[in-house]
Amino acid sequence: MTRTTAGARKLYQQVVAAVGASIERGQYKPGQRLPSERDLAEEFSVSRPTVREAMLALEIRGLVEARHGSGIYVTDTPPVEAAAPDLDIGAFELTEARVLFEGEAAALAATTITEEQLVELEAILVEMVEENAGDAKGEQADRRFHVAIAEATRNAAIVTVIETLWDLRYRSPLCRHMLDRARLVGVKPRIDEHRRLLDALKARDPQRARKEMRDHLERVIEGLLAATEIEAVERARTEVAKQRTEYARRRVT
Known part of the structure; x- marks a missing residue:
């Protein structure tokens, strides 16, 4: 091929x-x-x-x-005619695109961001910490954080591109499947990386902002690789099964 x-x-x-x-x-x-x-x-x-x-x-x-x-x-009994849904984009491919687009957006935002927008990013970061600590998936605040940086560029086309990349995470079955697996083994937004990115924006340093954004998203790719390892996924499944069994036993007793 x-x-x-x-x-x-x-x-x-x-x-x-x-x-x-x-x-x-x-x-x-x-x-x-x-x-x-x-x-x-x-x-x-x-x-x-x-x-x-x-x-x-x-x-x-x-x-x-x-x-x-x-x-x-x-599989022991593979489908006679395997369904072939439009799986669209995988999480690795999507995140690779984000490295390119969001890295440059962060660099531009560092030169145009306002004090009010920096305050907004601080508030969103606090929400991200709270989501990570709770049962929420932690993506709502994460998405708002990245889109807010795009909005700070004052370029509507950039905002549209980055919003589209984020929305693809939910529209693509393959991407959603991979991200669900990552969450299953405990992958959540990295607060320290977002904090360093915000500090670079506060310093109005475009080179540093670009680097922090790219480094953050490249570590997202590394995290997805680790999370989708067969052994990691199976360990998580085993643990979930144990918890379900224990829950069922408690209900019976």
Whole structure:
């Protein structure tokens, strides 16, 4: 498979299509373990996050399943005609775009932000701390924080782009699936990183603001990689199952 023969299809979709076709042809049989993530990345000349997105997309479609400490396996009874929903954009791809756009937006905002907007960001950061401490997903305040920085650029086009990138987190089934997994293992907005970004904006330092935003979002990618590791997800599932069992036992007794 090459980029030229695959046309404009997204990289992760190329991997999904190729592995799905191999399953359909019987190259990978029910119950068989797929090659390792590293081997697949080398085979298709793509990155590790791209392979991770592809495996999660195949799992959503019911073609493969993750087995604790073992790897990715073809399901014992894969669908005869696997559903192929429009999975759109994965969390890695989306966050990579945010690194580019939001990094430059932060640099511009550092030169145009007002005192009132800095006060607003301080208040939003307090809300983010409260959301992290509670049961909330912590994304409402996180979204407002990033959009407020975009608004500080005084450029409506930039605001629209960044709002769209955030909204894609909820509209794309694949992205939503990956983020749900991340939350399952406790990934939440990093307050210290947002604080350093806010300090750079207060200093009216565009280079520092750009760096802090890019560093923050690149660590988001690293966190997603860790959160979507098979072992981490399975440990979280096991813990949830234990809690449900304990809850059921308490109700009975």
